[in-house]
Amino acid sequence: MFGNNENVKDVAWENVENNKGGTINFRRKKNKMRMVLKAVSVILIAAVSGAVTSLYIVNKRYPQMPDVTQTKNLSDKKIAASANEEHTNNVITKVADSVGPAVVGISGNIQNSPKSVNKSMGSGVIFDANGYIVTSYNNIQGAGEINVKLANYGKELKAQIVGGDVTSDLAVIKINAKNLPVIKFGDSSKVRVGDLAIAIGNSVDEEFTGYVTAGIISSLNRKVKGVNSYYRILQTDADINPANSGGALCNEQGEVIGINSIKIGKNRSKEIEGVGFAVPSNEAKEILNQIVKYGSCVKPSIGIRGKHVVLDNKSNVKGIYVQEVAKKSGAEVAGIRPTDILLEIDNQKLNEYKDFTQIIEKHKIGDSIKCKVWRSGNTMDVNVVIGDDAKER
Known part of the structure; x- marks a missing residue:
């Protein structure tokens, strides 16, 4: 009835109706949908094959590609660390510039014997515009002549000893000068372990260069026993040495929170690196007032x-x-x-x-x-x- 059977699969019903002649008409039609599906399948297979091949090549050639997120975090940390270091350096520079003019170099001639004279060197800090300077007692002990050199000032000035206290290693000397730059004392009771500590001093040499070291406050509970009393002292890992002994230990605001002491350091640190000491500003102020008034520390x-x-x-x-x-x-x-x-x-x-x-x-x-x-x-x-x-x- 249908003729050749192999053509049946290539025909489709388009219309079926009873004609007057009583016959049924058929019309052949290509199956376009099946052809489209075949084309799409070929494209998908090619795409998947290409992706798999590409992934294999990338893993083969670049087996340790970094995580983009992790790389970004590491970069952010480096940037933050760099910014923090730059900030700290800027703070140290500003404090050194503001406090430096009030820090002086001190030298003294110590007569050990009729034929032997040693020259002691250290630092001091101007705390009164009329020429009063605090320094380490160790810097002037036994000195027959004391000279002071101001920052940015060419010649040395003679100084007189006002008084001192052996236990706290503090002394006061005075030069004949007025309208001098002075330091600002901070409140040492507010100092906390981990705070930035900046030690500033000046060595008396031909160039008279400033000496600045920095670190942190390491301890607040160290004590020095006197004859009938105790002194609390600040411990820092900022380098305290003969050049800045008697100089200033400052906070970030440029306030003096302590007076450096190489003598106290030698007695207690046994010259261990990274251990320095300073007399806290609150105790130093009280001692200085007594020395200026009485010539000694009244206890x-x-x-x-x-x-x-x-x-x-x-x-x-x-x-x-x-x-x-x-x-x-x-x-x-x-x-x-x-x-x-x-x-x-x-x-x-x-x-x-x-x-x-x-x-x-x-x-x-x-x-x-x-x-x-x-x-x-x-x-x-x-x-x-x-x-x-x-x-x-």
Whole structure:
């Protein structure tokens, strides 16, 4: 009926209707949809094959291609580190420029023998526009002649010793000059471990160049024991050496937070690299005021030497065992004797020796304080007038 069967697959129904002749008409039609699908399939296969081939080649030739995100993060970190370093360098430069004019070089001739004279060198800081300069006591100790060289000033000026304090390693000298640039003291109680520390000094040599080192504050709790008191000191990894000893230790704002001391450093660091010390500004200011006023550092004292003891746990006797009483001191006048034990001062118990020194340091010379004394099993209360430790040694 259909003729050759192999042509059936190439025909499609276009229209079916009953003609008057009673016959059914067919019309051949190419299947274009199947041809389109075949073409699309070929293109997809080619695309996938090309992608796989390309990936293989890339991995073969470039097996360690970096992650773009990771590379960007590393780049950002480098940029941030570079910016931070640049900021720190700018801060150091600004502080050196602002504080430098008030930092001086100091030299002195020390007569060791009739034929031997050594020249000491160090730094100092102008803290009063009328010529008052703070320096390290070690710089001027034993010096018969002291010379000061100002920044940007050609010749040396003679200086006179006003006074000093061996324990804190601070001294005050004065030159005949006025309207000098001065430093600004900062509040050392606000200093924190990790803060930027900039040490500035000047060495006295032919060129008289400034000497600047920088680091951080390493510790705040170091102490120096004096004859009858403690001094708190700042520890830094900024280099403290003979060139900047007596110079300024500054914060980021250009404020002086300490006075550098090579002597304290030698006594405690045992010349370990990266360990330097400075007298905190708050304590230095108080000492300087006393030196300018009295020629020495006046320390309040009741006139005893002793140590902390605990007799036994049952009696609960704990306090300062009196080993020595200074003549004409407040303690002697009040009747305190060696072998007595001070249990309380100002109604405060003495659990450690530092309690004793801290209470005394809060008072002024001439103040009267109440002391509870233990003697041979009995206690008594006495009033003691505070005097000057220097006069009671």
